[in-house]
Amino acid sequence: MQPGRAEKRWMYETMLLSRRYEEAIEKIYLEGKQPRFDMAAGPIPGEMHLSNGQEPCAVGVIAHLEAHDTVTATHRPHHQAIAKGVDLKEMTAEIFGKKAGLSGGRGGHMHLLDPRVNFVCSGIIAQGLGPALGAALSRTMQGKPGVAVAFIGEGAVNQGAFHETMNLAALWNLPLIVVVEDNAWGISVSKKDSTAVERNHVRAAAYGIPGHFVPDNDPIAIYDVAGEAIARARRGEGPTLIEIETDRLAGHFMGDAEQYRPEGEKDALFARDPIPRLRDQMLAAGELSAEDVASIDAAVARRIDEAVAFARESPYPEPSDALEHAFHPVT
Template identity: 70%
Template structure:
């Protein structure tokens, strides 16, 4: 099942928007944090994990989802949030810690929550598995449409919570898809040093469900595999495990010196940057013209600039509201 022309342009638009958003955030993050670095200083407080290079995973999967479907993501969530349709203005404001943010500035970039499109993420490794499986269970019990998708990194598959949730999803035959973003690095630890099996997709056999590994960070191959998995879930046929090879073009976090990477690895990854590759394919296949793609890129840049301006100009939360909505009455 190949994507239509409209779907291809949607995928390209959201990949470009995500990359532009990350590049803009990267340029702002160190404001006020030099010459002496303090994570709490500057307009963007706290850690920052960027998703440059991993955009194909988000668009290839989310092209098959709608607002009723549930997505949980990780500490590196911006590409998935953008592809799922999270409000960009409010997400930017949340990252800046502003009153107009999705959670009033309380959550920051690792705890993005948008109930309007059923998106949430967490900084805790594999934490999104339980909520996503629970959402799938609720839909099955209530006879409601919709699937749940949990995105997580390859290192999270070694967490006990992952295995427990996968077992329940398979046992209860839930409308659930687990998507592993395999960027080969768990912070600074290579996959082969932490994981006993070469392909995490092979773990699906332990739960009696389909497992598929998609190589090459290719948005088209991801789209096709995700289409099969989502269709299977919607048809009541149970969960699927997808393991997708992708590339982390940035460090684990802003400020990561990346001394653990082998010499030349980053250059090789940038040579495989998925955005220029997709643009070239769209042109070669006569899906779009240079002018159309230039227009998409300009519109994406303008949309990101507007969101950043909204965030910068928004009010800071009132100090007396610090504990509001944090604890139940």
């Protein structure tokens, strides 16, 4: 399954938006945190897990999804949230802890929840698998269209939740696609030091379902494999497991000095950055012009400027708003 020109362009634009967005967030995050790094200081306090390098996973899969399809994401959620269409202004305000944020500042960057596009994420490894399973079950029971995609990291495959969810999804033949973004590192522990098999897609055999591996962080190849899996789920033929070889260009979180990386690894990762690669492919194929590239750059910069300005200008919530929304009122 190959993307059309418009889809390819959307994939490039969305990857670029995610990347430039995170570069902006990275810069703002460091405000107030220099020279001494204090996680609680600055306009964006708390942990910050950047997804740069992993954008192909988000766009290659989510290109096939509609707003009514469900995505559950991880503690590293920005690329998927942006691809799924979470409102960028409200998302940014949330990351700043502002009143206009998705939850009014209750969640922050690890808890971006948007029912308008059926997107959730969470801060606990593998937590999203069960809820994605439930969304897939709900669609099947209601006879409503829609599939569920659970994005996890390669570290999450070693959680019990993975086994339980895969078995149930297969047993109940649910429209669930589990996408493993293998960035080779669980904080500082490498995949080879944590995982008994080289590639996690082989674990699909344990559940009698298809498993696919996509090498080389290639959005077009991801699009192809994810498209088949999602179409299969929409036809009622059940779940699929996909592992994608991707790259974490940043540390686990900002402030991570990454001493555990082998010498030269980061340079090699940047040398195969998927965004310039796709851009150059599309330019060479005549699918983008130099003018297109410039206008996409400008449009992306404008959206980010607007979102950041919105977040900066938004007021903080009233401190006592902390006490609201633990429960819905009884109607």
